[in-house]
Amino acid sequence: MNATFDLAQTSEQVTKVLRRHFGDNAAILTAEGWHGRVHVKIVSDAFNGLGEDEKQEMIWHALREDLGEDAQAVSLVLAYGLDEI
DSSP states (O other): OOOOOOHHHHHHHHHHHHHHHHHTTTTTEEEEEEOOOEEEEEEEEEGOOHHHHHHHHHHHHHHHHHHGGGGGEEEEEEEEEEGOO
16 A cells, blocks of 8 residues: 655655755755655755765665655655756
8 A cells, every 4th residue: 555645744844854954055846746755856065076876875864864764755856966057
């Protein structure tokens, strides 16, 4: 059985976590995924010069650290450094 998540609540939690870890200057956009899961796009200078694996590891570590099992409410993360824009 697939869990269903509250998109508004989950988006708010995820945005707070990412701002705490990557700063208020990070550009964060959330969108609805399957069953209320959250898709995230984030642009931060913290990702400058990093490969995709490194960026994903940083983000998922932050989400799991702060949200625990609730991190499963995120189903997609796209991360960009300012140097990629």
